[in-house]
Amino acid sequence: MHRKQWWATAAAAVLALAVGTLVYRSVSTGDPADMSTGCHLVNPSSAQQAGRSTGLRVVDRGFTRVGSVDPRVSMGVILRNETDQVAYRTLVTFDALDAAGRSVIEDDDRLLRTQVVPLIAPGAAVAVGNSNVLRPGAEEEIASLSVTLRSTGWLSPGDGASGLGRVTATVGKGQGERSGDGRGFVSFSIDSENCAEMASRGVSLVFRDGDDRVIGGSLDNSPPLDACAPGRHEGQRAAMTQSDIPAGADLDRTLVTVHCDLDRSRPELSPGAPYN
Incomplete structure (x- = not known):
């Protein structure tokens, strides 16, 4: 998991907790200019x-x-859109609870529990992962995982010409690595319609x-500049520098x-706001 320092004062208190995944720049194919004919991105206000x-x-x-x-x-969770519309900017908040239903996540890290999932196409399933620091002495107290969904907007279905095309990632088989302390990397490619x-x-x-079986997850919020560019992008590499x-x-x-x-x-x- 890797989190940028968004501004000097607001992030100072959580900077030490916010370092994690490094993603290396990819090699891209496809010319965005050739794909721009008839391109009219949906207005989010709609x-x-x-x-x-x-x-x-x-x-x-x-x-x-x-x-x-x-x-x-x-x-980690797998989230599916079971409607015929595009789910827009769904907020996903994680929490780890003890047997009495109390959060065991460290207080300063609670600001880093919510992320926004921008677009989920009709019928699509998406991966949503996060990791958080536990309160001192609470590592043996986790009894359950809480996941809260809220503030979803809805858009009519579209395609790549409207910015509502599929963006898929494919993991490179045999190219990932995990060290004994839980650090490591995952390699993948991206295809954007x-x-x-x-x-x-x-x-x-x-x-x-x-x-x-799902056993965990992580979020990188500072991918390479071309991660959401049109076409295919090879050689993406997410490196977990914490024990995620x-x-x-x-x-x-x-x-x-x-x-x-x-x-x-x-x-x-701020509480409840996404950090990505």
């Missing part, structure tokens, strides 16, 4: 706002305690074991979702 996320369902989830020196919880470069809100990873990868992870089974938005506002480090 989204029908909703206070709930009815029609979105968490179809799988899992977590693992990771790290011995700096205990964390690695969390969109006619123009979108605004990046990062890359989510969900880790699975050899039986395809569970010991039981089969990296070839990692699910990767690239978060591409129609535009991007500056994230706020």
Whole structure:
């Protein structure tokens, strides 16, 4: 997991907790200029706002305690859009709870629990992952994973000419690596159907074991500049520099979702606001 220092004063208190995934720049193919004919991106203001996320369902989830020196919880969910519309800017908030339903995430890290998933096409499933620091002494107290969905807007279905095309990531088999302390990397390629470069809100990873069970996840919110550009992008590499990868992870089974938005506002480090 890798988080930028968004501004000098607001992020200072959490900077030490916010370092994690480094993503190396890719080699891209395809000329965006050749794809721009008839390109008319949807205006985000046209989204029908909703206070709930009815029609979105968490179809799988899992977590693992990771790290011995700096205990964390690695969390992942697979989220599916079961409607005939595009889900726009869904807020996903993670929490790890003890048996009494109390959060065991360290207080300063609670600002880093929410991320925005910009676009989920009808019928599509996306990976949403995060990891957070645990309260001192709480690493043995995790009983369950809480996932809250809210503030989804809805757009009519579209295609690449409107900025609502599919953006898919494919993991490179045999190209991932995990060290004994849970650090490592996952390699993948990206294919974007969109006619123009979108605004990046990062890359989510969900880790699975050899039986395809979800066992954790992570978020990189500073991918290479071309992660949401049109065409194919080879050689993407997300490197977890904190202990985000569970010991039981089969990296070839990692699910990767690239978060591409129609535009991007500056994230706020405040309760309930996304940090990506």
